[in-house]
Amino acid sequence: MYSIQCKRIYEEKTDKDGFRILTDRLWPRGITKERAALDNWAKEMSPSTFLRKTFNHKEENFPLFEKQYWEELEKNPEKEQFIALVREHLAHENVTLLYATKEERFNQAVVMEGWLKEKLSEEAKEHSA
Template structure:
């Protein structure tokens, strides 16, 4: 019999107030968010290496018409990302909630949505 571990991963804008329910907070953007002081960010880690590449991020430009292509391209990048970085995030979910932080305005169309799904699927 196989028991599949249910991981608790959530996403949240970095501009939203931190909460004890956030657990371990990881920023997953490649550039530091505007208007957020590092001392006030309340993050446990910044995983730039799991963010979309600069060229992919610039091409996407948060254009929802490009979402499907962006998602596929970012998933390909994640498949070639540092396996230890992905493993580390998965290990966190065995102990506590993992909150992936992002700066994009859209809560539905951002890289954290894709990374969350990727972590839960692979």
């Protein structure tokens, strides 16, 4: 069974990464395209500039950021395409959501991971019903 996982883009790529998606709107400092080894840059699925600046990677802002980013993901016109891309790759490999921040628990990739897992779970329930 393949899974969705989160990882800092500054960590070395491994075989377990599978399909690598950058979840940041801005390109990470000090990372070359070769080192990033991206399969996809989900720039349009990343948090809006307003949300990113409001959150400012502060733990105390995370609950509100999570709620607002989830709402942005729900309203994103590219969400169905993005979910389909992730679903397609999960059929044969892991999907790794990459982020640049040093904060491992409070970032947009963690929110996106939870959102994707919920969407894919809902789809699975609909198909098995």
